[in-house]
Amino acid sequence: MKLKSLLGVAAIAVLVPVIAAAQNWRGWNIHPEGYPNSVALDQFVEEVNATTDLDLQVFHGGVLGSQPDAIEQVRNTALDFGQFNMGPMGPIIPTTNVLSLPFIFSGVDHMHKAMDGEVGDIFAAAMEAEGLVPLAWYDAGSRSFYNSKRPITSPADVEGLKLRVMNNDLFVDMVAQLGGNATPMAFGEVYQSLKTGVIDGAENNYPSYESTGHFEVAGFYSITDHLIIPECLCVATGSWEKLDDATKDAVRTAALNSADTQRKLWAEREKESRAKVEAAGSVVNEVENKTAFQERMAPVYESFLAANPDLGQVIDAIQAAK
Numbered sequence: 074m075k076l077k078s079l080l081g082v083a084a085i086a087v088l089v090p091v092i093a094a095a096q097n098w099r100g101w102n103i104h105p106e107g108y109p110n111s112v113a114l115d116q117f118v119e120e121v122n123a124t125t126d127l128d129l130q131v132f133h134g135g136v137l138g139s140q141p142d143a144i145e146q147v148r149n150t151a152l153d154f155g156q157f158n159m160g161p162m163g164p165i166i167p168t169t170n171v172l173s174l175p176f177i178f179s180g181v182d183h184m185h186k187a188m189d190g191e192v193g194d195i196f197a198a199a200m201e202a203e204g205l206v207p208l209a210w211y212d213a214g215s216r217s218f219y220n221s222k223r224p225i226t227s228p229a230d231v232e233g234l235k236l237r238v239m240n241n242d243l244f245v246d247m248v249a250q251l252g253g254n255a256t257p258m259a260f261g262e263v264y265q266s267l268k269t270g271v272i273d274g275a276e277n278n279y280p281s282y283e284s285t286g287h288f289e290v291a292g293f294y295s296i297t298d299h300l301i302i303p304e305c306l307c308v309a310t311g312s313w314e315k316l317d318d319a320t321k322d323a324v325r326t327a328a329l330n331s332a333d334t335q336r337k338l339w340a341e342r343e344k345e346s347r348a349k350v351e352a353a354g355s356v357v358n359e360v361e362n363k364t365a366f367q368e369r370m371a372p373v374y375e376s377f378l379a380a381n382p383d384l385g386q387v388i389d390a391i392q393a394a395k
């Protein structure tokens with residue numbers, strides 16, 4: 074055989090497994106098995122595997138890396154899909170930062186109404202251009218502060234507290250306006266940092282406060298509800314574009330079905346988690362005067378709008394979607 078044809082055979086031998094492997098999708102999830110998001114992702118995987126030629130596998134518990142790293146991995150198709158909070162998305166896709174502005178939504182219903190309508194399309198377009206196709210929006214409730222020192226009833230109680238935040242400068246600014254010191258840190262490092270006193274507290278919803286065991290080492294949970302950040306089930310744009318239309322429809326349907334499941338399970342888990350942490354001794358307090366926290370956020374909005382004047386219209390669209 075001539076060298077040229079030998080090279081041809083070798084090329085086919087290399088190409089065949091590559092083509093076959095393109096049908097295997099690997100997905101990232103930070104939460105443990107049994108968490109509402111994980112159960113919903115398992116359902117998504119099962120439905121896609123049953124209704125299309127794709128073969129999906131999802132890895133729970135953040136074993137494939139931290140969230141900011143995983144977002145990059147999906148963007149460059151090292152991974153094919155992921156279930157992400159929109160908080161750490163902001164540094165990469167600036168439009169999505171609007172969702173991380175404190176008190177941007179008046180409640181979870183407002184968030185869903187906006188994200189399930191035209192407002193959601195604004196974020197979807199910005200994300201798709203940056204390598205991520207959001208197929209459905211998951212619920213992450215609202216986030217509140219918790220710490221090992223004292224109940225928070227007014228901004229004065231935040232003063233001097235070292236608080237972990239997700240990886241986004243907006244959250245550093247948010248905590249600074251309350252007089253605290255924010256440390257961006259990967260989710261998986263928070264438990265140990267709380268335990269050893271590297272930080273005094275953090276902020277999250279009940280299910281994550283509970284599932285991570287943070288309640289064991291930071292027993293004061295104060296309901297500030299300062300962030301309501303949706304989550305997405307996202308597919309890599311590069312993987313998505315390889316699909317034919319019928320497969321795209323089936324994958325999108327499975328994603329929307331999984332979001333239905335997630336939202337139902339989420340509502341139940343919020344109650345269960347609150348009951349569990351309180352039974353374990355956490356002290357939960359309602360913050361009566363949330364306006365005091367909200368008012369402190371004016372400079373966060375001012376500097377955000379000064380840096381991103383175009384995004385004022387997205388904020389307006391959210392307000393109009395109430």
Ligand code: GTR
Pocket residue numbers: 103140156157158160213239259260276277278281304
């Ligand atoms: C959870 C969220 C995770 C992750 C985590 C965090 O509520 O579901 O995706 O963002 O918070 O604080 O890092």
